[in-house]
Amino acid sequence: MSNRTLIRGGLLLTAADETHADVLVEDGRVAALAAHGSAAAGSWTADRTIDATGRYVIPGGVDAHTHMELPFGGTFASDTFETGTRAAAWGGTTTIVDFAVQARGGSLREGLDAWYAKADGKCAVDYGFHMILSDVDESSLKEMDLLVEEGVTSFKLFMAYPGVFYSDDGRILRAMQRGAGNGGLIMMHAENGIAIDVLVEQALARGETDPRHHGEVRKVLLEAEATHRAIQLARVAGAPLYVVHVSAEEAVAELAAARDRGLPVFGETCPQYLFLSTDNLAEPGFEGAKYVCSTPLRPREHQAALWRGLVTDDLQVVSTDHCPFCFSGQKDLGRGDFSKIPNGLPGVENRMDLLHQAVVDGRISRRRWIDIACAAPARMFGLYPKKGTIAPGGDADIVVYDPRAEHVLSAETHHMNVDYSAYEGKRITGRVETVLSRGEVIVDRGEFTGRAGHGAYTPRSTCQYVN
Ligand code: URP
Ligand code: ZN
Numbered sequence: 117m118s119n120r121t122l123i124r125g126g127l128l129l130t131a132a133d134e135t136h137a138d139v140l141v142e143d144g145r146v147a148a149l150a151a152h153g154s155a156a157a158g159s160w161t162a163d164r165t166i167d168a169t170g171r172y173v174i175p176g177g178v179d180a181h182t183h184m185e186l187p188f189g190g191t192f193a194s195d196t197f198e199t200g201t202r203a204a205a206w207g208g209t210t211t212i213v214d215f216a217v218q219a220r221g222g223s224l225r226e227g228l229d230a231w232y233a234k235a236d237g238k239c240a241v242d243y244g245f246h247m248i249l250s251d252v253d254e255s256s257l258k259e260m261d262l263l264v265e266e267g268v269t270s271f272k273l274f275m276a277y278p279g280v281f282y283s284d285d286g287r288i289l290r291a292m293q294r295g296a297g298n299g300g301l302i303m304m305h306a307e308n309g310i311a312i313d314v315l316v317e318q319a320l321a322r323g324e325t326d327p328r329h330h331g332e333v334r335k336v337l338l339e340a341e342a343t344h345r346a347i348q349l350a351r352v353a354g355a356p357l358y359v360v361h362v363s364a365e366e367a368v369a370e371l372a373a374a375r376d377r378g379l380p381v382f383g384e385t386c387p388q389y390l391f392l393s394t395d396n397l398a399e400p401g402f403e404g405a406k407y408v409c410s411t412p413l414r415p416r417e418h419q420a421a422l423w424r425g426l427v428t429d430d431l432q433v434v435s436t437d438h439c440p441f442c443f444s445g446q447k448d449l450g451r452g453d454f455s456k457i458p459n460g461l462p463g464v465e466n467r468m469d470l471l472h473q474a475v476v477d478g479r480i481s482r483r484r485w486i487d488i489a490c491a492a493p494a495r496m497f498g499l500y501p502k503k504g505t506i507a508p509g510g511d512a513d514i515v516v517y518d519p520r521a522e523h524v525l526s527a528e529t530h531h532m533n534v535d536y537s538a539y540e541g542k543r544i545t546g547r548v549e550t551v552l553s554r555g556e557v558i559v560d561r562g563e564f565t566g567r568a569g570h571g572a573y574t575p576r577s578t579c580q581y582v583n
């Protein structure tokens with residue numbers, strides 16, 4: 117006997133449509149949609165009916181940028197695949213794409229296998245991997261082809277972090293050329309890390325050791341310059357480009373200019389750049405360390421350009437770059453030297469709510485919310501329409517969202533394995549009520565009903581905006 121669930125009476129939202137439609141789920145997939153009250157919907161029988169009256173019925177979120185258990189700065193991101201994907205589920209995100217890391221001197225295969233092993237049997241929601249290239253050479257270039265074939269179709273390169281993840285322009289160009297040939301999408305951390313390291317050294321020599329100096333040395337101009345350079349290298353290679361964690365107005369301008377030329381250049385920003393600023397980095401004592409990430413938080417004036425970019429489609433995706441480090445014991449590593457504060461912020465649980473708040477505040481439309489949080493990341497990384505929408509044949513990754521419920525973001529109540537919230541005290545209108553992952557209810561009105569190991573590894577096709 118098949119397993120059928122009916123979601124009835126809600127407003128079905130996708131990036132394309134808003135309809136009062138009922139959803140029939142069968143054996144983990146969306147079986148059919150029909151107008152609420154129609155004869156077709158009335159004839160459906162199910163084992164379980166979820167009443168979505170007064171609620172939105174939306175696709176599960178796709179967070180295309182997370183770092184569970186990432187080794188960084190002598191420690192590890194504090195969310196494991198188990199705790200991080202459970203928190204994702206609580207926040208209405210049903211797919212993550214995390215980053216496997218090639219060790220310096222190691223192969224892509226070794227790095228990817230290590231990440232498969234970390235995640236295997238642990239995840240509450242479905243997951244895929246990008247690959248971080250930290251050593252571009254003949255053999256890793258060849259391996260890129262194999263990874264694309266096995267469903268790891270995107271590769272992150274770093275213009276920052278010399279001596280760690282950094283690649284020089286020649287290596288970047290070669291990786292882009294390879295991606296142009298095999299369909300792999302190059303994701304760029306665009307900051308001029310060589311220049312930043314000089315400024316870090318000079319700041320520390322002047323005794324400028326507080327967290328706020330992290331924001332001052334990682335200059336807007338050095339993000340804009342790297343973004344510009346990455347775009348030119350991609351043009352030379354004939355490759356598409358996806359710039360991650362865009363934070364500065366001037367970087368958005370580079371993307372917009374490239375897109376105006378018709379180039380296949382894409383951009384992602386993150387909730388921290390939309391809602392937080394250098395004011396947070398300057399919080400007294402060592403509090404600013406909670407907000408140290410790269411690219412850094414910017415002066416509040418930059419936020420308007422990011423919101424505008426999301427409206428004009430010069431930015432396509434909002435992912436979290438979820439990379440939590442506890443304030444106590446991890447961020448602490450940088451007391452007296454901001455350059456030793458592990459970089460990264462928690463947020464995988466908060467993204468859908470924060471972006472819904474932007475709908476409530478009139479910054480984006482409901483459908484744009486679903487686009488930037490679900491559909492566009494799924495298309496960008498080859499998961500659509502299995503993920504990112506609600507359509508017959510697709511996975512039944514569905515969130516019943518109450519657009520009127522109010523709650524307050526806090527470390528007291530969140531489920532991420534980190535001892536602070538970057539959004540402590542922020543009031544949100546809208547709340548996740550029920551979450552289905554491939555038809556299974558994994559969050560049920562304030563109760564987690566999922567399990568570690570339900571989440572399945574999900575191979576991806578190539579970028580659906582260019583291929
Ligand atoms: O500060 C950040 N973003 N940490 C994670 C690593 C990265 O560069 O994405
Ligand atoms: Zn990065």
Ligand code: ZN
Nearest residue numbers: 344369370373
């Ligand atoms: Zn330019």
Ligand code: ZN
Nearest residue numbers: 181183437439
């Ligand atoms: Zn990242």
